[in-house]
Amino acid sequence: MLDNAELRDRMVEDQIRARSIVNERVLNALRRVPRHCFVPREYADMAYDDRPLPIGHGQTISQPYMVACMTELLAPGPDERILEIGTGSGYQTAILASLGRTVVTVERDPDLLARARACLGRLGYENIQFVCGDGTLGVPAHAPFDAIMVTAGGPAAPRALIEQLADGGRLLCPVGGRGHQRLHRIEKRGNALQTTLHTDCVFVPLTGQDGWPEQTG
Secondary structure, three states, X not given: OOOHHHHHHHHHHHHHHHHOOOOHHHHHHHHHOOHXXXXXXXXXXXXXXXXXXXXXXXXXXXXXXXXXXXXXXXXXXXXXXXXXXXXXXXXXXXXXXXXXXXXXXXXXXXXXXXXXXXXXXXXXXXXXXXXXXXXXXXXXXXXXXEEEEEOOEEOOOOHHHHHOEEEEXXXXXXXXXXXXXXXXXXXXXXXXXXXXXXXXXXXXXXXOOOOEOOOOO
């Protein structure tokens, strides 16, 4: 039986590098971060499978390939300040914290945020700040950010997040309907924005003031 480190190596080679993710910093971060620590105990034996997994509260931990793809597109540098919208399990947070100088992560659900914070604390991450609130509004007090990643799908990239980008900063956001989106990468250069479209994806809805209204009933 393979141990978790061996399973991570296999995940990186078979699921990620084989699908044309080539950034070695990203691949090494995926080898280091123990994904099994971020999934519920009942799914621990599936932690390195090529699939998203439920984490409760209607949320999921993303498929490893999608984490790798988004991280490579965002291209966080070692001296950069990163904003993450949608902490969820904390797994993507850990990957970003492994690659950047500091990470500010925002989660609407206080229970999920507390669970992720505890997990990341146990793993020794010290360069993460946690915020409970509406991620579509960003965190103006900590702006500007060199890189912003949104891990939920919205009808458009939230305007507040674009405003909180530093010059030369990148925003990565799934944009589309509630059931299907496409990754949009927005780069700010002075007063100009350059948007490129990338892979199709399916994320949970981005709710909040500049996202989808919460569904009830």
